[in-house]
Amino acid sequence: MLRVEGVSKSFATKNGHTHTLQDVNIEIADGEFISLVGPSGCGKSTLLNIIAGLEEPTSGQITKNGKKVTEAGPDRVVMFQEAALFPWLKVIENVEYGMKIAGLSKERRREKALHFLKMVHLTRFINCYPHELSGGMRQRVALARALAMDSDVLLMDEPFAALDSQTRNILHRELQQIWWQTRKTILFVTHNVEEAVLLADRVIVMAANPGRIKRVFNVRLARPRDIDNVDVAFVVSEIMADLKEEVEKVAKAEFDSDWSLEKNSFLPNPYSDLGNGI
Numbered sequence: 283m284l285r286v287e288g289v290s291k292s293f294a295t296k297n298g299h300t301h302t303l304q305d306v307n308i309e310i311a312d313g314e315f316i317s318l319v320g321p322s323g324c325g326k327s328t329l330l331n332i333i334a335g336l337e338e339p340t341s342g343q344i345t346k347n348g349k350k351v352t353e354a355g356p357d358r359v360v361m362f363q364e365a366a367l368f369p370w371l372k373v374i375e376n377v378e379y380g381m382k383i384a385g386l387s388k389e390r391r392r393e394k395a396l397h398f399l400k401m402v403h404l405t406r407f408i409n410c411y412p413h414e415l416s417g418g419m420r421q422r423v424a425l426a427r428a429l430a431m432d433s434d435v436l437l438m439d440e441p442f443a444a445l446d447s448q449t450r451n452i453l454h455r456e457l458q459q460i461w462w463q464t465r466k467t468i469l470f471v472t473h474n475v476e477e478a479v480l481l482a483d484r485v486i487v488m489a490a491n492p493g494r495i496k497r498v499f500n501v502r503l504a505r506p507r508d509i510d511n512v513d514v515a516f517v518v519s520e521i522m523a524d525l526k527e528e529v530e531k532v533a534k535a536e537f538d539s540d541w542s543l544e545k546n547s548f549l550p551n552p553y554s555d556l557g558n559g560i
């Protein structure tokens with residue numbers, strides 16, 4: 283069980299202090315898949331970094347199985363939007379790298395790297411260098427590398443945001459399958475509500491200024507899920523409606539006072555792409 287208990291976070295800035303997160307409480311069961319959505323700047327990445335132990339909360343705490351998280355650890359692996367592979371290492375060596383640092387034997391790391399590269403369907407490319415791969419393939423290497431660390435928690439910060447939609451669809455299917463096989467606890471930050479609903483057991487909608495939890499949606503739909511499914515579309519539209527309010531609030535604070543999503547949207551339907559690229 284991963285617990286976020288009364289977490290608040292402020293940063294010192296030139297104009298005083300930000301209230302990036304305020305009293306955030308989440309309980310994540312082992313093996314649960316949680317998506318976190320919210321307007322830009324509501325503190326999603328900050329929360330993920332605090333759970334990862336890369337950032338300290340101003341107040342509150344993170345506990346994992348009852349033990350306080352005080353630093354980054356191999357039990358909570360983070361995956362970012364950019365794959366951040368070592369360009370001078372081959373695919374397989376990139377996947378092996380973390381295990382090498384962790385002290386695994388050469389044979390064991392090779393065996394595990396091959397296992398997880400097979401899981402992300404990249405066995406034909408193990409001897410390639412990162413620059414020889416597409417963006418989607420590089421993210422799959424990053425995913426294999428994260429999986430190979432055997433962490434029980436995977437923290438994913440917009441891991442597919444930079445990919446084209448076809449590649450993203452493939453990775454959604456792969457990730458659903460991998461999660462099903464490995465039953466890892468996953469916290470997945472995204473701007474894309476469809477992606478959030480496709481993948482998660484629960485979608486947490488955050489509000490901004492201060493960053494806090496607005497609403498939690500339970501997604502009780504069978505897997506694997508398909509974006510064209512009407513039930514998926516229904517949950518997506520419910521979340522969009524909730525999120526729209528928050529996005530509008532943030533935009534109003536940043537744009538001129540006469541701005542509104544309806545008035546200033548050039549989209550035929552203001553809901554149609556809401557959440558993508560906020």
Ligand SMILES: Nc1ncnc2c1ncn2[C@@H]1O[C@H](COP(=O)(O)OP(=O)(O)OP(=O)(O)O)[C@@H](O)[C@H]1O
Pocket residue numbers: 293294295300302320321322323324325326327328329
């Ligand atoms: N190290 C820092 N120093 C000062 N302010 C910070 C720092 N890190 C984050 N912030 C502020 O905290 C707020 C939340 O940032 P964060 O990146 O967590 O939001 P987010 O919801 O992930 O945003 P986005 O969706 O745009 O990625 C922002 O206003 C940001 O400027």
